[in-house]
Every structure is written in structure tokens, then in C-alpha cells.
Amino acid sequence: MSEVSGGVLERTKNEEAEFVQPLVLGDRLKQIRLSNNLTLADVSEMTGVARSTLSKIENHQLSPTFQVVQKLVEGLSIDIPQLFRAAPADAGGASRRTWTKHGEGTPHPTATYEHELLCTDLSQRKMVPFKTTVRAHSFSEFGDWVRHDGEEFLWVLTGPVAVYSEHYEPLVLDTGDCMYFDSRMGHALVSPGETDAEVLWVVAR
Amino acid sequence: MSEVSGGVLERTKNEEAEFVQPLVLGDRLKQIRLSNNLTLADVSEMTGVARSTLSKIENHQLSPTFQVVQKLVEGLSIDIPQLFRAAPADAGGASRRTWTKHGEGTPHPTATYEHELLCTDLSQRKMVPFKTTVRAHSFSEFGDWVRHDGEEFLWVLTGPVAVYSEHYEPLVLDTGDCMYFDSRMGHALVSPGETDAEVLWVVAR
DNA sequence: GTAAATTGTTTCGTATTGGAAACAATTATT
């Protein structure tokens, strides 16, 4: 093995081609079909896959070609994860939801930003969303790069916003623009305009 | 056609087997393989798929069986969406940052939503952001709950939006409100007002 | 520089898929 550079893939070995879910696909297809009151003929017409083939798939009598899977996904206008994840059952009591009304987040001011933390009353989240008012009006107001693990997505609610980041030229985003970047790369926001800028910010760990 | 109950699937017709992305899969596989410094032999060992087959897939000389796709997904320990996401092109730069200007995302229509995928030219993201126009104007337009792994955050750009979710009462959010919830819990958005609603949506796996 | 090893590609034979059509099993229609 040519040195797997500590990347994404070093985990598995797959001792012996044990299938992930040999059945799920057919079951899922049937489930989707029935829950929409479709016949095999309907699905056949929508997807261009023969009735017979569909039948065999649903009954686990064959492993469809990727082409066929594509036709199904396209023709039924469903997305791939939806087709593969077993979607039955009750989600096992994983019912978690919360919301924050406009302006009612938790204030969290820093030297250069005015954060409003959102949806904080749900713990153990994969993402941390907040709305931020950018007070800084020049890059020199920053001491050093902000840098941490994770990834960030931001959407400009009120622009313009200048994005400074390591290894890159500054970039100016305006209202409705958005950006995604690796948080380990040093970054900072500046409001080049007259007024303070506002961005919606989501950080994933 | 046995009355498609105005459900999820009435959109497409797929006149003639026009492929969705005949290339993407092979390209994506190669990309993943190379970015991890793996040889075809490595991947073959990890997945149990023959070198020759892998070569053909990468060169678009065949459409692999679903079984093979499963072996790839399992053996390389990547997830399905990741495998199907379009190759990252040039990105907004060399490595880990990209942006999307207002309205220039990738359209992805479904029966009830009009998604605009954002920042797609960065692969292997922890989050998938998109802007969505909610077309559905009644809950009955949905065939079944949307349900998948992960968590979601959404911010209402243009309200009102009614959020339906399993185990809960419907909740109406207005412009500037936001919400966070577990994606395994069935969910659906409806635009109760006259016009279509718009939300900014971020999904984390 | 030559040999050996490693890499990706290409044959080629076998096994499997996938569609047309025949079949069986229900459901509608008269």
C-alpha cells in the first residue's frame, strides 16, 4: 500500500466483501413507490426502466447497474441518500428541535464582532450558528488570525463584507453572497462600507 | 397512471434515458483515490473490486453494478452523497475556501422545493449549504417525511414558513427566525403565505 | 544500463443484467 497519507480512508479493510445493505435498496424503492401510489408501470414510464427490471430489484433478484440507479433517482426526483438510508421506523426518539426568533439569540460580543448565538438551547450540536455584526472597519484592527478546527459557512445578510484569509487575496462579498472555508486557515471579516455589516455564520466541528 | 397524489414524484418524465452524470462517478472515484495516494491495486484490495474493473469505471467504460458501488463505498469508507457530488473543478482557489455569488448556485429542483446548492466546488464538506424556495403550499403535497442522518439549521430569508416535523406541532417561522433540528426526525416545510418562502438551509452530517 | 517490480490498460470468457414478451393473478367493467 502506497502510504495512505493519514487521510480519509485508512479505516476500513473490508475483510470479505460483506455487503452493506443488499436488501435496503429494493425495499426502499418499493416503499417510495407505494407511498406515492405508483404502479411498476408508472415508475417504468417515469424512469425509463423496464417493469420487469423494477420487479426484480424490489425482490432482490438483481443488483441494478449504476445507470439504472441514476435513472431511478432522476426519474423519481429523489436524492441519493434518501434512496439508500433505511428510512423506516420512528427515528428512535431522536426528536430534537429548537428555534430562535429574530433578535432573540444570546449576545456574545468580542472586540471586533458582535455575535448573536442562535438555537443555543440544544446541546451537542454538530453546528454552531450565529448572526454576527462586523464592527471592524479595517484589517489592522485584528491582532492575529482567527484559527481553529472545523469548517465554516457564512451568508452575507447585509454587505459588503471583506473576507481576509491566509494564503488568499481579500475577497469582497455582498448581500446574498456566501462562502465556505476551512477554519484552520486563518480568517477575519471586515466591514469596508459605511455601516456595520451583518453575516449569518455557521461553524461545524 | 394511478393518480399520483400530487406527491413527491410528479415532476420528471425522463423521455429518453438522458444520463444524469455519466462521468461524475468515475471522475469522483479517481479523484478520491489520487487524493489519498492510492493505486488501483490498493483500492482493489480495500474494496474487493478487480483492478480492471476499477480502471474501466474511472475511464467511463462501464456503469458499475450497484454491488460494486456498495463495495466502493464500504471499502473506502466514504459516504454515498460524497461519492456523487460533482468533482470540485477549480474551486475558488487552490485549497480550502470557496464562495458563491448571489443567485449563482447550482439549481436542484424537486417537486416541493427549489434548491440552490451553494459552494459546491469544495468537496468533502462537513456541511451542505443551500438556499431553498419553498413551493409547497400545503402539507398534503408531501408524500412522506423527509428523513436522513445528520442535523439541520435553517434561517428564514423570506417568511412565513411553516415547519412540520414528527412528534411536534407545526411551527410558523418568519423572516429572521431560525431553527435547528435532528434530521432523523421527519420534517417538511410549507409556505403558508401567498408567495413562495425562502430559507437558507445548512445540513451537517 | 539492465532486470525486476509496480502501475494502469486491454483482452477475453463467464456470469449477470435488463428489456420484450409471455404468463399469472387481481381488479374493473359490462
Add this chain to the structure above:
DNA sequence: AATAATTGTTTCCAATACGAAACAATTTAC
């Protein structure tokens, strides 16, 4: 009830996927 339509299943065969092995094209070893 008999007939026709509609549904899902099964045959059959052409088309195609898949793997073993041969083949090139590099790279590494000596």
C-alpha cells in the same frame, strides 16, 4: 358470471459487467 384491463412475476435472449490474465508503460532496484 364472463370479459377485459390492469397489475406483478417470470422466461428468454441480447447486451453488458466483471475478473483473470496478458499486455504496456513506468518506476525502482541492483
